[in-house]
Structures are given as structure tokens and as C-alpha cells.
Amino acid sequence: MENRRPMIAGNWKMYKTCSEAVAAARSLVALAGDADGVEVMIAPPFTALTGVFDVIRQSNIYLGAQNLHWEAEGAYTGEVSGQMIYSAGCRYVIIGHSERRQYFGETDESVNKKIRAALAANLRPVICVGESESEREAEKTFSTLDKQMQKGLEGLSLDQMDSAVIAYEPVWAIGTGKTATPGQAQAVHEFIRKFLADRFEETTAHKTRILYGGSVKPSNIAELMALPDIDGALVGGASLDPETFNNIIQYR
Numbered sequence: 001m002e003n004r005r006p007m008i009a010g011n012w013k014m015y016k017t018c019s020e021a022v023a024a025a026r027s028l029v030a031l032a033g034d035a036d037g038v039e040v041m042i043a044p045p046f047t048a049l050t051g052v053f054d055v056i057r058q059s060n061i062y063l064g065a066q067n068l069h070w071e072a073e074g075a076y077t078g079e080v081s082g083q084m085i086y087s088a089g090c091r092y093v094i095i096g097h098s099e100r101r102q103y104f105g106e107t108d109e110s111v112n113k114k115i116r117a118a119l120a121a122n123l124r125p126v127i128c129v130g131e132s133e134s135e136r137e138a139e140k141t142f143s144t145l146d147k148q149m150q151k152g153l154e155g156l157s158l159d160q161m162d163s164a165v166i167a168y169e170p171v172w173a174i175g176t177g178k179t180a181t182p183g184q185a186q187a188v189h190e191f192i193r194k195f196l197a198d199r200f201e202e203t204t205a206h207k208t209r210i211l212y213g214g215s216v217k218p219s220n221i222a223e224l225m226a227l228p229d230i231d232g233a234l235v236g237g238a239s240l241d242p243e244t245f246n247n248i249i250q251y252r
């Protein structure tokens with residue numbers, strides 16, 4: 001994985017007021033602000049983006065958003081565009097998280113539009129894919145991922161794919177305390193890399209970072225990161241506490 005810089009990303013979901021987010025960002029900067037072997041990203045709620053950016057801007061920590069709308073601007077009450085979150089300091093945006101697919105009706109088609117909008121706004125998309133428990137039980141894990149990636153990445157060029165990060169998040173492992181076994185995770189990551197090689201080029205597959213997400217914590221990160229096709233983690237619950245998140249960042 002010579003060319004792939006490991007990445008640890010924190011998804012704060014709908015947690016933390018502005019002052020709580022700023023305080024957590026301050027603690028994280030003190031603990032991990034100069035991390036250099038690992039790229040660190042945090043994705044606070046929209047309301048805390050600018051406040052957190054002020055705290056992390058001089059550090060090595062990147063800012064991400066948890067969602068965006070696909071239009072640049074317009075009469076879309078309650079929505080936020082890529083340009084807006086870029087101007088708040090974001091360089092990453094999480095797209096297609098399973099909670100958005102499950103509770104807010106996101107589809108592979110809307111994911112595709114959002115990826116294009118993110119790229120047009122100079123944001124790096126962190127594209128989430130993953131199977132549900134029933135899909136895994138029905139042995140549909142690979143066909144589900146194939147469909148999510150075929151449709152989600154439709155029309156993207158090689159250059160565009162170079163800016164993207166994929167996050168494999170088995171839905172049954174998110175916030176449940178269940179983690180995919182190393183064997184299960186590695187098999188899917190290998191499948192995703194092969195998909196990228198077939199759909200784009202071998203070099204794209206080699207360069208693209210594929211993160212694992214689903215109940216990652218300090219006690220399981222090292223084992224996951226030791227796998228050849230896991231290049232980092234997208235962390236939900238365990239990213240909310242700066243010390244715990246730092247213990248994941250310092251997994252080596």
C-alpha cells in the first residue's frame with residue numbers, strides 16, 4: 001500500500017452543539033493536530049463547520065461535511081451545496097452513508113449526482129457502500145456492492161476517481177458493536193479494488209483508498225489496518241470522544 005496514505009475519518013453524525021464541537025476539536029488538535037503518517041478528517045454537523053475549521057485550520061486535520069445537495073444553489077429549502085461547504089473549510093464530504101440511504105431515501109442515483117457535485121466543488125467524496133444484514137445472509141453482499149458502485153460511480157472519469165475515497169460500511173456493523181471479521185472485511189475490500197481495476201484502471205485501483213467503517217474502536221483498529229486492502233477507517237461513535245479517536249489515529 002506504498003502509495004496510499006492511511007486515512008482515519010470521524011463522522012460526528014447529529015451530535016455536538018457548536019460549543020461542544022469546538023471544544024472537541026481543540027482537544028483533538030492538542031492530541032493529534034500534527035499527525036503526519038495518517039491523514040485525519042473530522043465531519044461535524046453543518047452548524048459547527050466554521051467554528052471547527054477555525055480551530056483546526058493550522059493543524060494537519062482536514063474538515064469534512066456529512067452530506068451535500070447536488071445543485072450549486074437554488075430554491076431548495078434546508079439544503080446545503082458543495083460550494084457552501086467548501087467555503088466553510090471542508091475538503092471532504094461523506095456521500096451515501098447508510099443512515100442517509102435508510103432514513104432519507106438516498107439512492108444510488110442521488111449518490112451519483114452528489115459525487116459529481118462534490119467533485120465540481122473541489123471536494124473529495126468519501127463514498128459509502130455496504131450491504132444490509134439480510135443481503136449478507138442471502139449471499140448478496142458482492143452483488144449489492146457491485147450495483148452500488150456501478151450506479152454510484154457512473155460516468156466518472158479516471159481523474160475524478162483519483163479524488164475519491166471509498167468507505168465500505170456493512171450496515172449491520174454500524175453503531176451495533178458488531179465488526180466484520182478481518183476475513184470478511186478483507187474479502188470485500190479486495191472485491192472493491194478489483195471492481196475499480198475493471199471499471200477504471202489498475203493504477204486507479206492501486207491508488208484509491210478504501211476505508212472500513214462499522215464499530216471501529218481502539219481495540220480493533222490495528223488488526224483491521226494490518227489487512228492489505230484496508231487503507232483506513234470511517235469511525236462514527238468512537239470519534240466523538242477526542243481521546244478515544246486519538247487512540248484510533250495512533251493505532252501503530
Ligand code: PEP
Nearest residue numbers: 174175213214215236237
Ligand atoms: C459511521 O457512522 O460511519 C460508523 C461506522 O459508525 P460506528 O463507528 O458508530 O459504527
